Amino acid sequence: MSKKIQDNDYLYNLLSPLVQFGCRCHYNHFDVHGLENLPTDGAYIIAPCHQQALMEPLAVLCFAPKPPVFLARADIFRKPTLRAILTFLKIMPVYRIRDGQDQLGRNKEIFDSCCDVLLDNFPLCLMAEGRHNNRHHLLNMGKGMFRIAGETQLQLGNHPLYIVPTGIDFDEYEQPYSNLVVYIGKPIPIQPFMETYRDNEPLALNQMRDALAEALMPLMHDIRNEEHYDEIMTLCNVLNKEMRRHEGLKNNAWNRFRMRQRIAQQVDTLLLNDKSEAQRLIAHASQLTNLCARINLDEKLISEHWGLAATLLSLLAVAAVLIAVVAVPVIRWIFLFCLFCYPMAVLPTHLIVKKKIADPQFRSSFNFGVRFFISILYTIAIGIAMACCGGAWMSHVADLGAWWGLVAVALAFVCARMTGPVTAFLRDVLSNFRYIVLRLSRRNTMQEINKIYENLVNPT
Secondary structure (H helix, E strand, C coil), rough: CCCCCCCCHHHHHHHHHHHHHHHHHHHCEEEEHHHHHHHCCEEEEECCCCCCCHHHHHHHHCCCCCCEEEEEEEEHHCHHHHHHHHHCCCEEECCEEEECHHHHHHHHHHHHHHHHHHHHHCCCCCCCCCCCCCCCCCCCCHHHHHHHHHHHHHHHHCCCEEEEEEEEEEECCCCCCEEEEEEECEEECCCHHHHHHHHHHHHHHHHHHHHHHHHHHHHHCCCCCCCCCHHHHHHHHHHHHHHHHHHHCCCCCCHHHHHHCCCCCCHHHHHHHHHHHHHHHHHHHHHHHHHHHHHHCCCCHHHHCCCCCCCCCCCCHHHHHHHHHHHCHHHHHHHHHHHHHHHHHCHHHHHHHHHHHCCHHHHHHHHHHHHHHHHHHHHHHHHHHHHHHHHHHCCCCCCCHHHHHHHHHHHHHHHHHHHHHHHHHHHHHHHHHHHHHHHHCCCHHHHEEEEEEHHHHCCC
């Protein structure tokens, strides 16, 4: 009997924890909420929103209790080598009309395999929108997921099947070591749709699709108004701190995400019920966007910037560490040895990827892949080198012999985990220092920005 894609694979089981660790290291904060909503009494399909190429499936891999099976567009399976790799990663192709009318018939076999995955009680993951989107906005969904759900539920009979809506939000699409928030919603049971599905399949598929859209929108940062998308996004960033302060919320990735949701919803409501106030907000947001673009200022800093004292103290702390690295031999040795074990911390791979990859939604995925594979290969190489020669190189530090290989590998993992928070902190220090410089060098523009911000926060 041929091996099923969901069957146990020892090499996959070995590599999966490494990929999950690498994914978590790719972000400064990786927050998952709603794990209790994953069903325990039946099979389920995980249905995330889709704004990046690979990063949402990686996020699902990090929280799914069993190895999930994924579907991806069929055109990336054309090369046999890549097809073998994707199959090993538990990814199956799904064919679209653009792949050719004659190819659509092959989806029958894929859908049967999907049913088999669910019947074996493994989670199946399908991107809800079927394609990635470069905006915080839920796209229209196709019917393939719901057809799989209906056919599987027919085979399961009274055993329940669910679709689990999952919002995934990125602070930044391209910038490494930003924040990721996963928000898992209440599962949608498929059984209530089955009576309609047997009598009128198209109607049932539409009902499932509407139910998922209604459940998914509150779990993501969903800006419904496309005409004023950029202005609403600016308001979500600029007003975030003031609204968090008003409600006594801490400054963390989860609260910033939830407040962006709320601001977008409030502006959408104003556009329907109070157009004059909505237009006032949008006009101010448009002005802020243009002024920030003129001086290359991150609009989030308008409200989120640190005070002068905090910025100067942070600069002094960074300077003190640098002086210690240069002046104190022990600290310098530790710093250089850490850098030797994990040089990825200072390699600007995201800048290289940005030049080579045209589609912004693929850049973070390629950057992750490049850093992950280089890190694994380098860690193996440095571990072997230190195990073979470390005893001779490091005998003046400690007589560990071949154990220096294990020390080097362990230190590489520690440094990988620390790189995100340290990089994010240094980026914040530099951004806030630049904010101070702009206040001095572009005083008129900064005063105009602050005046508009005050009008937004305290309208008269």
